[in-house]
Amino acid sequence: VCLPGCTGEGVVLDAVTDEEDCSQMVLKWKPTEEDIRFVSKYVVERKDFGGEGKWIESGGLSRSEGRPYEIQVIESRADEGEMISAGAFRLSFHFKGKHDFDTETKTRTDWIDFAASAENVKSHLEALEEIGSVDVTRSGPDEQGGYHWTVVFPDPNSEIDMASEESLIGKDLPMLQVTTSTLNAKFQGEIRKTVTVTELRAGSNNGYLCSTSIDKTVASDAMCQLSIGNLIPNRGYLFRVRGFCDGARRWGSYSKVTPLAFTCKADVEQALLSNAVVTELGHESFKVSFNNIGHGEVQMRVDSGSEWRSLTPLGPPDDAGQRTFFASNLSPSTLYHLQARPPDGLYRGITKSIQTSPVPRKSSRLTIGGVGEEHINATWTVLNALVTEYQLEMRELKSGRYSTEQNDGNARQWRPAKVNDPEVMKMKRSIAEVQVISTRADPGSARIDAGTFQLGFHKNLGEARATRLRFDATADQVRDAIESLFPHPKKLNRVFRSGPTREGGYSWTVHFDPFHHPGDVPPIVVVSETLSTFSTARWTGPGSMLIVSTKRDGIQGKHFIVGEKISISLEDLHPYSWYSFRLREYHYDPIKKQYAAMDWSSPTEPTRTFANEQANALKSQSKVDNFEASLNHVMLMDGSGNTPPNMRDVFYLPGVGGGGQSGGLDGQPGLVIIEPLSSTSPVVARHLGHTVFHYTGDIATYVVPNDFRIDKLEIRAWGAGGGAIAGDAQVNNGGAGAYARTLIRVNHSVKETLYVRVGGGGLAKGTGGYNGGGDGGVGSTRGGAGGGGASSVHSNADDRL
Structure with missing residues (x-):
């Protein structure tokens, strides 16, 4: 029995009767090596041969999220x-x-x-x-x-x-x-x-699904086996299975149906267990109902070494003899075995297994970052690859930083938070590109009965050409020809052929795989065709007898990746107000085929938005100037050889301030960072955002924000590195630029503008870098490289601070 799955390769599915437990059967199949690398889960469905004839999901196999690769x-x-x-x-x-x-x-x-x-x-x-x-x-x-x-x-x-x-x-x-x-x-x-x-x-050591090797990394030894329970003794069943390829995020096709297989005959106790239905399942309890048990009893235990204990019946049997039993104080994610007996009957040790659900996992932890007057930034890390949507709620706290759910009766109710980019909160489904290749002829003319055509794919693959195809090529032939244009593993999803028309025309509908061909795919190109030359049919309309059209543009989806950090801004908040936030996630359960919400995360610690400008202006009139000693302090650092100084600084960027490498490379440019700071109140954040100036070869300006909380600016500057001369020795390297850091006072009585020049790296050919880099000297055998330019900040176009 063949399971095409995601790759088109097959496996053999076999149903085996369990002679010891007539309420279950065992399914076995051996996936191919290619299947086991890409299929992350299998789902088995059954059909009761003597029942309603509907396919019912009966179980599955899955592995942890992640891939070896x-x-x-x-x-x-x-x-x-x-x-x-x-x-x-x-x-x-x-x-x-x-x-x-x-x-x-x-x-x-x-x-x-x-x-x-x-x-x-x-x-x-x-x-x-x-x-x-x-x-x-x-x-x-x-x-x-x-x-x-x-x-x-x-x-x-x-x-x-x-x-x-x-x-x-x-x-x-x-x-x-x-x-x-x-x-x-x-x-x-x-x-x-x-x-x-x-x-x-991300790579994972979870190993291959169904692998029987010790390290779970050998595909060739894989053998899948699944026990299907809750079956009726002495009844025939049909089974089928299909796999889910999480790389392509789609299900494969179903396998062929197994031959009719029968469960074994059972005594009364087994029949009772096979009729058991779990009506409620939690992580610490479950309810289970039995048909035709009357005043019989049910016992439960964890394993063969523990004692049997009787389950509590929830009332007497109903008119049909059905009775529900309740088990509590259980352990999460634990397998419990049951045995039942009818009135005056005997326990035969026949067990039915029920596993409690895992403890509900809370959603990702929410971290609060930057704060403004009317916004607060939030960050969290993706923990589940099956997340489809995130929800954020906010709560205004009237009792300030000491508000809790219990003591703040005046707090606002939890309500959805407004975010700056709602698209970040939701997964977007990938939509496959669909293109149609068609042959056509004038109505009533002769048939298209000869000729060939050749396809290509856009200009990005150069002169790549597919093999020539007949006028009546099969869908598989067209698929193979198009796939040959792409490097492995860029495969197509499927190709359908329709036709012929009265004039002998065919259409091939090509569905691209959205995982390997994300977004809008350029059209397939007709390189050449001989249909109009060798066929008896004619086409007098515009264009060629063979055309390619786009039936549906592909759309690149967005999926959450485990470990990915998501940052968002919570908007429309009240200034100088306390807030708490919480997060929860929705995910899709492919086994149950439904969406489920996780628990809310723990509320964040109370966070206060900044005060508005008017309130801070009043406070600034009575503030104490307690940073005079820091205004005249300047930190200076030099580099080591061609290695830039202070690379541990949080604002340092790669490729800044280094000297040119031996072999004649230019020096690296400088960098300037200006950050406004506040010392007016311990309530508001002291860091109010920063501005980065990269090398441009020209003067840039910085206007001090009109914000009364800002009373000083912190300036960091890296000078540019010198160029290197030809040769492999380290002595030929250019020298690194220096580093300086200082504080300056802000004067809000006037609109202050600063002028910034970022130094350019010295050139290996001898020209000095922008803003004062010296030119290289003339040597006896070779010339010197240029020096790096200075990075400087000026109170006007000329005077440096």
């Missing part, structure tokens, strides 16, 4: 109107390679071209010290010339030594880091954001 995506992107057409970038693995620019240590890749092929990226990554083998696929370019490189750690197609301590399988790996990028476009106005790395799926 880590998947990360390298993406280049640009703002609308920008085009990526040149440049390169470099990557490192693990955090220790972030600032180590020596490729000989194998902690950072060589330069990767903006349009590098999948094989090229694969070779660069596999050259790193900690990476053995990876599988890389590429898609793109998009309208801005951006590409996606999907990296699987390790390569599932390679031979992997599972006993090796260096194996990357079964681990949640650190992220790849973009250390340098020279792409000639900007994203969100910045070059450094043009190339990013995201984690599509």
Whole structure:
């Protein structure tokens, strides 16, 4: 019996009669190696051959969330109107390679071209010290010339030594880091954001579903086995099974139905147990009803070593002889065994098993961050990959910071919180792209009875061409031809063929897989066709006899990834007011096929919004100036060789202040951070946001906010690094820029504007960097490199602070 599943490969499903318990049967099937890598759960359905004939879900197998293989995506992107057409970038693995620019240590890749092929990226990554083998696929370019490189750690197609301590399988790996990028476009106005790395799926050591090996990582030994209970003795049943591929987030097709299988014959006690129905199930109790038991009894125990105990009946039997029993004070997630006997009957030790549900898990913990006059920022971490929606509620506390649910009778009721981006709170379903390939002829003309055609796919795959297809090609032939245009594993979902029409025309409807082809897919291209040349039919309308049209544009979905941090702003709050917040999540249970809400998280500690400007203006008239001693304090630090100073600073950014590397590289630019601070009241936050100034080669301005809470500015500045001269010795490196940090007073009596110059890195060819970098001298054998420019802040266009 064949189970196509998510991959199209089959398994054999077998139903075996349990001779000891006539209320159950055992199903066995052996999945293929490809199935077991991608199917995360199986669901079995049964049909009562002597009943109503409906398919009923009867159980399933699943494994913990996660996969043995880590998947990360390298993406280049640009703002609308920008085009990526040149440049390169470099990557490192693990955090220790972030600032180590020596490729000989194998902690950072060589330069990767903006349009590098999948094989090229694969070779660069596999050259790193900690990476053995990876599988890389590429898609793109998009309208801005951006590409996606999907990296699987390790390569599932390679031979992997599972006993090796260096194996990357079964681990949640650190992220790849973009250390340098020279792409000639900007994203969100910045070059450094043009190339990013995201984690599509964290690695996991949960192992393969149904694997019988010790480490659960060998697919070839897999054997699935599932006991189906609550069956009626001496009755025939049919079974079928299907798998869920969580990578593609879809169910596979059903298997073929098993041959009719019968449960064994049972005595009275077994029949009673087989008729038991669980009517209520909790984590500490359950209720179970028995048909035709009358005044009989039911006993329960945990395992063979514990004592049987009688269950409490909830009233006498009804007219049909049905009686309900109740068990309480149980342990969560525990399997309990039952035995029943009719009046004047005997216990035969025949058991029925009921497992209590797990303790309800609370939703993700909510963390409160930045605070404003009318908003508060909140952050949480995704804990469940099946989450479909988050809900946030707020409660205004009238008793201030000491409010609790018990003592604050004046507190407002919990109500939904208004957020700045509601789309962040919900999962968005992926919709597959659908395209239609059609042949056509003039009505009433001869039939399309000869000729071939050839397909391609957009310009991103260069000269890739599919094999030629006959005018009446089957759906499988068209599918194979289109899939040959994509690198593994970019497969299609399915292809349907309809026709022929009266004129011999066919249509092939192509459904793309939304996981491998997310979003709007460029149209399939007709490279060439000979239908109009060799066929007796004719087409006199516009276009070719063979056309490709888009029936439905694909939409890229959004799914929550375990470990992902979600940040959101809670809006429309009252100034200078206390609030508490709570979070809960909804998730979809694929077994029960329904949505369920988790418990609310614990309320956050009371948090107060900032006071408005008028209230703070009054307070500022009587404040004590207690920071005079800090105004004239300046911190100065120098770098070490070409290594920038104070890299531990929370505002430091990679690629700032370093000297050029030996081999003739330019120095890195500087950086300026201006942060307004408050010392007016302990109630409000002292840090009120900061502004970052990157190197532009020109003067930038900073207008001090008109906020009476702000009474000083903290300025951090990194100078630019000098360039390096040719040669491999460390003495050829450029020197790092210096670091300075100081405080200045804010004068609200006038509108204050500061002028910022960020130093440019010295050039290896000898030109000094912007804002005072000295030019390199003339040597006897080679010239010196340019010095790095200063990063400075001025009270006007000329005078420095």
